[in-house]
Amino acid sequence: MLHAARQFQQAARPRLPPPWLYLSCVSRLLPRYHAATAFDTYCSPRPFTSTAAMPSAASPGAYTPPTSSADITSFTHHLAASSRILVLCGAGLSAASGLPTFRGAGGYWRTHSAMELATYDAFTTSPDLVWQFYNYRRHMALRAVPNGAHYALAELARKKGRGCLTITQNVDGLSQRAGHPASRLELLHGGLFDIKCSGFDCGYEQQDVRTDPIVPALEIKDGDGDISSAQIPLREIAERDLPHCPRCKTGLLRPGVVWFGEALPEATLDRVENYMLEGPIDLIIVVGTSATVYPAAGYIEKARARGARVAVFNTEAPERDGGSGLRRGDWFFMGDAGVEMPRAFEGVIGSPESYPREEDSNRGANLRT
Numbered sequence: 250m251l252h253a254a255r256q257f258q259q260a261a262r263p264r265l266p267p268p269w270l271y272l273s274c275v276s277r278l279l280p281r282y283h284a285a286t287a288f289d290t291y292c293s294p295r296p297f298t299s300t301a302a303m304p305s306a307a308s309p310g311a312y313t314p315p316t317s318s319a320d321i322t323s324f325t326h327h328l329a330a331s332s333r334i335l336v337l338c339g340a341g342l343s344a345a346s347g348l349p350t351f352r353g354a355g356g357y358w359r360t361h362s363a364m365e366l367a368t369y370d371a372f373t374t375s376p377d378l379v380w381q382f383y384n385y386r387r388h389m390a391l392r393a394v395p396n397g398a399h400y401a402l403a404e405l406a407r408k409k410g411r412g413c414l415t416i417t418q419n420v421d422g423l424s425q426r427a428g429h430p431a432s433r434l435e436l437l438h439g440g441l442f443d444i445k446c447s448g449f450d451c452g453y454e455q456q457d458v459r460t461d462p463i464v465p466a467l468e469i470k471d472g473d474g475d476i477s478s479a480q481i482p483l484r485e486i487a488e489r490d491l492p493h494c495p496r497c498k499t500g501l502l503r504p505g506v507v508w509f510g511e512a513l514p515e516a517t518l519d520r521v522e523n524y525m526l527e528g529p530i531d532l533i534i535v536v537g538t539s540a541t542v543y544p545a546a547g548y549i550e551k552a553r554a555r556g557a558r559v560a561v562f563n564t565e566a567p568e569r570d571g572g573s574g575l576r577r578g579d580w581f582f583m584g585d586a587g588v589e590m591p592r593a594f595e596g597v598i599g600s601p602e603s604y605p606r607e608e609d610s611n612r613g614a615n616l617r618t
């Protein structure tokens with residue numbers, strides 16, 4: 250029994266795949282999917298059939314088409330009856346707030362691939378460029394507002410308490426600003442508003458630093474234009490003017506996000522793993538990403554093994570020729586998650602007017618502009 254538990258424990262823990270695999274999978278988060286990759290094979294896509302969604306026990310091999318309004322009833326019943334829920338949020342959730350995500354093969358900032366900028370090597374080589382990239386993202390994230398899906402998930406977390414755990418790949422802080430209970434939210438890729446010392450032996454870190462700009466030299470003024478465009482000149486910033494560590498005084502501070510090539514946060518993975526091992530999972534909700542790409546596919550498989558049915562909210566229809574990752578008894582809600590999710594949850598958490606939708610008060614206080 251113990252051996253079996255360990256086997257599951259090892260299998261349940263998602264690890265950062267090798268860079269080539271990660272890049273191919275992340276690139277598929279974009280609406281324009283690539284051709285089949287090695288990861289598709291790993292995900293064991295199911296063959297397409299025209300079987301309609303049925304609120305019955307899951308059976309492998311069946312494709313579930315986009316859910317009709319009638320299927321919301323079956324979803325609502327299952328959501329209400331679910332005592333242990335796992336939620337996985339992808340980039341599409343932030344895109345619904347109008348936030349550029351710089352994910353995938355088309356994810357360029359100026360002339361630079363966002364994936365190349367999101368590395369420790371890039372930070373070491375060009376800390377001013379990398380800081381300007383992240384400063385821009387912080388700036389944009391503070392101007393974006395949480396959408397209906399952020400608020401609905403926050404309310405679901407409050408309603409279900411320890412019976413709901415949300416994992417987000419997004420670093421923009423929008424879930425937190427929507428009031429998602431911190432103890433029920435796991436940040437798989439860290440956060441834009443967390444900072445830490447880049448020195449190896451310092452250990453300084455601070456969470457939720459929303460000051461914009463974080464140092465005067467990084468200020469984006471209204472007259473600067475959109476510096477994500479290569480047509481707009483980018484200032485050169487001396488290293489002495491970048492954020493420095495207040496503890497060791499010598500190290501540069503860096504954003505507290507997980508860069509390519511870095512390990513996912515161990516404590517976060519442990520908490521997710523422990524939650525999944527505590528008992529059966531009734532439902533896994535995937536929002537803003539395809540059910541067939543990492544890490545959604547991995548979590549879905551693990552949740553299924555614990556008894557879960559699957560509900561996907563995404564703007565793009567599932568791939569038919571490459572497999573949807575869905576089965577009979579699952580749900581697929583196509584469209585703007587900010588609209589579809591509050592509607593699908595309404596029978597359990599109430600209408601959007603009935604739960605808090607005010608952003609937390611820290612946002613305005615830390616904005617200088």
Ligand SMILES: [Zn+2]
Nearest residue numbers: 446451494497
């Ligand atoms: Zn330091």
